[in-house]
Amino acid sequence: xxxxxxxxxxxxxxxxxxxxxxxLRIERGELYGFLGPNGAxxxxxxxxxxxxxxxxxxxxxxLGEPVFGSRPPATLARTGAMIEEPAFYRFLSGRKNLExxxxxxxxxxxxxxxxxxxxxxLALVGLTDAANKRVxxxxxxxxxxxxxxxxxxxxxxxxxxxxxxxxLDPSGMREVRRLLRSLADSxxxxxxxxxxxxxxxxxxxxxxxxxxxxxxxxGAPGKLRGSVERLRVEVDDVERALRTLSPLEGVTVAAGxxxxxxxxxLARDATASAVNxxxxxxxxxxxxxxxxxxxxxxxxxxxxxxxxxxx
Amino acid sequence: MFRVExxxxxxxxxxxxxxxxxxxxxxxxxxxxxxxPPASTGNGDAPPFLMQIVRNGLFAPLTGLAVIQxxxxxxxxxxxxxxxxxxEAQAGTLRYLLVRPVRRTRLVLAKYASTMxxxxxLLLWVVGCGAFWGGVIFGFHPMPTLSGSTLSVAxxxxxILGSAGYIFLGVSGIAAIGLFISTLTDSGPGATVATVIxxxxxxxxxxxxxxxxxxAYLPTHGWLAFTDLFRFPVEWGxxxxxxxxxxxxxxxxxxxxxxxxGRKDVVA
Numbered sequence: 001x002x003x004x005x006x007x008x009x010x011x012x013x014x015x016x017x018x019x020x021x022x023x024l025r026i027e028r029g030e031l032y033g034f035l036g037p038n039g040a041x042x043x044x045x046x047x048x049x050x051x052x053x054x055x056x057x058x059x060x061x062x063l064g065e066p067v068f069g070s071r072p073p074a075t076l077a078r079t080g081a082m083i084e085e086p087a088f089y090r091f092l093s094g095r096k097n098l099e100x101x102x103x104x105x106x107x108x109x110x111x112x113x114x115x116x117x118x119x120x121x122l123a124l125v126g127l128t129d130a131a132n133k134r135v136x137x138x139x140x141x142x143x144x145x146x147x148x149x150x151x152x153x154x155x156x157x158x159x160x161x162x163x164x165x166x167x168l169d170p171s172g173m174r175e176v177r178r179l180l181r182s183l184a185d186s187x188x189x190x191x192x193x194x195x196x197x198x199x200x201x202x203x204x205x206x207x208x209x210x211x212x213x214x215x216x217x218x219g220a221p222g223k224l225r226g227s228v229e230r231l232r233v234e235v236d237d238v239e240r241a242l243r244t245l246s247p248l249e250g251v252t253v254a255a256g257x258x259x260x261x262x263x264x265x266l267a268r269d270a271t272a273s274a275v276n277x278x279x280x281x282x283x284x285x286x287x288x289x290x291x292x293x294x295x296x297x298x299x300x301x302x303x304x305x306x307x308x309x310x311x
Numbered sequence: 312m313f314r315v316e317x318x319x320x321x322x323x324x325x326x327x328x329x330x331x332x333x334x335x336x337x338x339x340x341x342x343x344x345x346x347x348p349p350a351s352t353g354n355g356d357a358p359p360f361l362m363q364i365v366r367n368g369l370f371a372p373l374t375g376l377a378v379i380q381x382x383x384x385x386x387x388x389x390x391x392x393x394x395x396x397x398x399e400a401q402a403g404t405l406r407y408l409l410v411r412p413v414r415r416t417r418l419v420l421a422k423y424a425s426t427m428x429x430x431x432x433l434l435l436w437v438v439g440c441g442a443f444w445g446g447v448i449f450g451f452h453p454m455p456t457l458s459g460s461t462l463s464v465a466x467x468x469x470x471i472l473g474s475a476g477y478i479f480l481g482v483s484g485i486a487a488i489g490l491f492i493s494t495l496t497d498s499g500p501g502a503t504v505a506t507v508i509x510x511x512x513x514x515x516x517x518x519x520x521x522x523x524x525x526x527a528y529l530p531t532h533g534w535l536a537f538t539d540l541f542r543f544p545v546e547w548g549x550x551x552x553x554x555x556x557x558x559x560x561x562x563x564x565x566x567x568x569x570x571x572x573g574r575k576d577v578v579a
Contacts, residue, residue: 047576053577053578054574077411087403087407088402089404092322101411103315105411105412
């Protein structure tokens with residue numbers, strides 16, 4: 001069974017599509033990164049997937065049940081979510097907030113199970129000591145962690161997290177990434193949105209890039225990166241290196257801003273090792289050859305800019 | 312969900328502030344009457360209805376009800392009902408309740424039930440505060456009616472509770488209107504203010520003679536009819552009319568709230 005499927009999912013406001021015929025298919029146990037710049041339609045998609053916003057067109061299935069059937073899907077109870085910022089009753093403590101949301105489902109076995117897990121979840125997100133403080137007094141990072149705790153309270157089969165590392169410090173971000181990875185490894189499906197490529201590329205199994213409500217690329221993070229790559233090469237003789245590399249298939253080369261360096265763009269079939277070999281054969285001394293760190297960001301920007309062509 | 316709502320109200324300062332403010336009103340009345348000189352009847356300053364309290368603690372709860380009704384009661388209804396959905400939207404907790412999941416119909420009904428429960432408790436609280444302090448200071452005595460006859464203490468107490476019950480049913484219409492407004496906006500204070508203004512506008516319109524054709528249809532028109540319980544024999548006509556009007560407002564606006572919220576895009 002598929003964790004999340006959207007078919008032709010569309011949301012229009014005043015005839016302007018915010019989400020435009022979106023087809024997604026997230027498999028069980030997958031850690032899926034949903035990328036896009038702010039305003040690309042990520043949050044609208046997530047809200048439709050959870051039944052908060054009604055689509056103008058198309059369908060969503062969550063854990064195999066239609067979200068917009070005759071009644072709200074029971075599978076929401078098996079889904080944990082954080083939608084934009086976490087939100088709590090400021091006048092209640094962190095623990096009381098978790099209790100309220102545990103009970104809000106309407107009692108019964110499901111509520112009891114959640115209530116029994118509160119201490120465990122508070123410990124997991126590192127809020128045991130602050131559990132009895134009012135949320136009013138929490139820092140943004142603490143609220144973020146409580147939000148993740150709330151999403152995990154029902155031992156969900158599926159987690160939907162919208163920008164979960166917002167407001168966290170670098171070590172908090174790392175912790176969250178590690179937590180999500182370990183949840184995915186133990187079988188939980190994780191659907192996580194972000195506008196930062198660097199954030200998702202390290203942990204996700206698959207990444208989809210959304211721009212203007214459309215999916216403009218999808219695949220393993222490594223595969224996406226493969227489509228364009230940029231190298232910075234340090235050589236002893238820039239002139240000779242330029243002459244050597246220019247005729248190579250799939251290579252665009254230019255002198256770098258720093259003397260003694262080249263910037264090399266690689267298209268699909270060209271590789272870093274081919275560049276290196278060509279230079280060495282031509283007798284150019286290569287003292288360093290490094291992929292630029294923001295390569296994936298470039299891919300992302302290129303994809304997003306391509307889709308900005310006016311329709 | 313209903314119990315969760317009450318538990319939340321129990322932990323809010325707001326609830327106690329309103330209770331203290333409204334409970335203080337009958338107490339203030341008792342103190343004011345106690346301190347005023349044991350006036351010769353008809354000294355012009357105090358309304359005669361208020362002055363009768365001097366001789367009877369039973370008038371304190373009744374006067375308390377009469378005083379809170381025109382302004383404080385719509386205010387309380389606006390606060391509880393107006394804030395019900397809009398306040399959750401503003402805090403962002405609405406989306407987390409809905410994905411928990413809580414069905415939208417259920418959320419609206421639970422909010423209405425908890426609003427009415429709080430208003431009912433508030434009315435009982437005002438009656439209780441008035442009866443307690445009125446009783447302590449003045450004691451309970453048989454009560455003269457507006458028709459000139461006299462009611463026993465037990466019978467008068469029953470009629471006071473009946474008045475509270477009538478006022479409770481009367482405010483249900485305004486509460487339903489407040490809940491409907493609450494589903495339309497993401498601003499809790501906005502919905503509260505709108506509800507209070509509507510309630511007060513209805514009372515003002517009710518006092519403009521040239522609008523008399525619409526008077527009978529105003530949600531607050533029948534509110535003062537509870538004084539008919541203190542006639543002999545009891546005059547039921549206006550009260551029946553008041554109950555019908557508030558029942559219609561309740562049903563119409565509760566249905567509108569369910570309809571509006573049922574298909575609303577929750578973007579807050």
